[in-house]
Amino acid sequence: MSQERAECGNLPKLLQQLGADLDQYLRFEHHDAMSNEYSWKAALGGSLPQQGIACEQLLEIMGKHLIPNGSQVPKPGCTSFITTGATSIGVLASLSGTVAAPQRVGLTAFNYLEDLSLQWMAEMFELPSAMKGIYSSGGSVANLVALGAARQWAFEQLGINVAEDGIPRACRVYVSSACHRTIHRAAAVLGMGRSALVTIATDKNGRLSPQALRQQLQADINKGFVSVAVVASAGTTDTGAIDPLCEIGEIAADYQTWFHIDGAYGLPGILDPRIRHLYDGLSLADSVIVDPHKWLGAPVGIGATYVRDRSILYRAFSQGAADYLEGACHDDNIQNSMHSMGVPYHDFGVELSAPSRGAVVWALIREIGKVGMQERICRHNDMAQLVADLAHKHPDLEVVQEPTLSICCFRYISPHMPDLNALNKQIHRQLVQEGNCIPSTTIINGILVIRPCFVGARTTEKHARELVDAVVKAGNKLLANTSSC
Numbered sequence: 070m071s072q073e074r075a076e077c078g079n080l081p082k083l084l085q086q087l088g089a090d091l092d093q094y095l096r097f098e099h100h101d102a103m104s105n106e107y108s109w110k111a112a113l114g115g116s117l118p119q120q121g122i123a124c125e126q127l128l129e130i131m132g133k134h135l136i137p138n139g140s141q142v143p144k145p146g147c148t149s150f151i152t153t154g155a156t157s158i159g160v161l162a163s164l165s166g167t168v169a170a171p172q173r174v175g176l177t178a179f180n181y182l183e184d185l186s187l188q189w190m191a192e193m194f195e196l197p198s199a200m201k202g203i204y205s206s207g208g209s210v211a212n213l214v215a216l217g218a219a220r221q222w223a224f225e226q227l228g229i230n231v232a233e234d235g236i237p238r239a240c241r242v243y244v245s246s247a248c249h250r251t252i253h254r255a256a257a258v259l260g261m262g263r264s265a266l267v268t269i270a271t272d273k274n275g276r277l278s279p280q281a282l283r284q285q286l287q288a289d290i291n292k293g294f295v296s297v298a299v300v301a302s303a304g305t306t307d308t309g310a311i312d313p314l315c316e317i318g319e320i321a322a323d324y325q326t327w328f329h330i331d332g333a334y335g336l337p338g339i340l341d342p343r344i345r346h347l348y349d350g351l352s353l354a355d356s357v358i359v360d361p362h363k364w365l366g367a368p369v370g371i372g373a374t375y376v377r378d379r380s381i382l383y384r385a386f387s388q389g390a391a392d393y394l395e396g397a398c399h400d401d402n403i404q405n406s407m408h409s410m411g412v413p414y415h416d417f418g419v420e421l422s423a424p425s426r427g428a429v430v431w432a433l434i435r436e437i438g439k440v441g442m443q444e445r446i447c448r449h450n451d452m453a454q455l456v457a458d459l460a461h462k463h464p465d466l467e468v469v470q471e472p473t474l475s476i477c478c479f480r481y482i483s484p485h486m487p488d489l490n491a492l493n494k495q496i497h498r499q500l501v502q503e504g505n506c507i508p509s510t511t512i513i514n515g516i517l518v519i520r521p522c523f524v525g526a527r528t529t530e531k532h533a534r535e536l537v538d539a540v541v542k543a544g545n546k547l548l549a550n551t552s553s554c
């Protein structure tokens with residue numbers, strides 16, 4: 070009997086089983102994967118199988134050994150990363166696309182939602198009305214695409230097509246020390262080099278200083294550098310700080326330099342009316358990114374880049390004609406979804422094959438609407454503020470950076486401990502070991518802080534309170550152990 074098969078007809082039953090196993094996972098009653106590493110490695114590993122097994126049998130193995138040994142990231146108490154557990158509708162929409170539209174091209178309902186969902190996000194986050202977007206795998210690629218557009222545009226002003234001829238002159242990209250490291254990588258990949266990045270001083274709240282930016286731009290232009298982009302953050306990864314977008318955008322315009330805003334994490338914060346004014350300079354941006362797989366609760370693998378004029382993306386990223394691709398579609402006398410590629414997304418970024426991400430974002434927004442998104446953003450921002458309030462009131466806690474968005478940076482303090490960084494590092498280790506509250510740590514001006522970032526749809530006020538209690542308890546215990554030694 071042939072080992073090869075492509076079943077049809079058994080998906081409902083298989084999905085029911087998979088659904089039950091995933092639901093069980095989301096109860097988080099299982100042990101951490103590292104506690105029984107040998108057992109799942111033995112069950113899943115082995116040498117290359119020569120013969121196959123039935124789908125049902127494989128699913129059983131997955132339910133027993135794979136799924137329960139997944140990551141801690143979807144836990145409601147896990148606040149360490151800015152990516153989180155996907156919401157159920159995100160998972161279901163993603164699965165629908167995997168089965169029914171494994172490519173985003175073609176005149177299908179999935180292709181239609183690619184554009185519509187990008188438009189919905191642009192409207193929801195108040196982007197300039199002319200801005201159009203493209204999905205990619207996340208913030209790393211979204212930043213790369215934006216800076217690729219900036220690089221193309223900057224050299225076009227000098228009559229040079231870098232996409233064709235490469236970079237002939239040294240470039241500059243202006244960032245703050247708090248910008249995400251994917252900007253550095255993008256500069257490296259785009260041939261500008263990491264050394265093209267110029268780090269501009271920040272104020273005490275970690276926001277890029279406009280005065281320092283202006284001085285640096287002037288000095289570099291006098292030296293003959295090509296200023297490719299000024300990068301501002303609408304929500305830094307470490308603290309959630311929002312750079313002064315308006316002032317930075319005006320300076321970028323004064324020096325005819327592309328203005329990019331990294332809103333991978335923080336762009337949805339614009340929905341919180343209490344901080345809406347911090348986003349005023351959005352209208353000046355030439356490119357903006359946002360990651361639906363962060364605050365919007367999409368499965369990991371979805372970022373979006375917006376630019377004012379999508380033709381710049383075509384000039385920067387078009388892969389050129391490929392006979393087999395053009396041969397698959399005709400665009401004349403369209404009567405069939407395969408007669409056209411639809412929007413040529415494959416020429417606007419770095420991916421040819423790509424999943425139908427638009428359906429996921431459409432479903433996330435369609436499920437709870439702008440109002441639901443707003444409630445989530447405000448709820449999470451409140452939770453960061455709650456941590457700050459509790460820390461302010463507690464004699465053994467200190468807020469090191471007041472929250473702007475849904476991140477609060479605080480630490481345990483004690484006059485009896487000379488090395489508070491070491492103490493807080495140990496506290497963090499303890500929390501991770503216990504496994505209920507899992508924040509990350511970061512360093513602010515040399516101070517190691519506990520850093521929860523609240524973005525998970527399943528994360529509630531209870532988890533914020535539990536985290537503060539857990540930090541106090543772990544700190545007290547470590548202190549007691551030290552004094553008894």
Ligand SMILES: Cc1ncc(COP(=O)(O)O)c(C=O)c1O
Pocket residue numbers: 151152206207208209210212249251302304305306331332333334360372
């Ligand atoms: C501000 C910011 N930009 C970019 C990224 C990179 O995003 P991704 O991990 O989706 O590639 C992150 C990730 O946390 C981020 O916080």
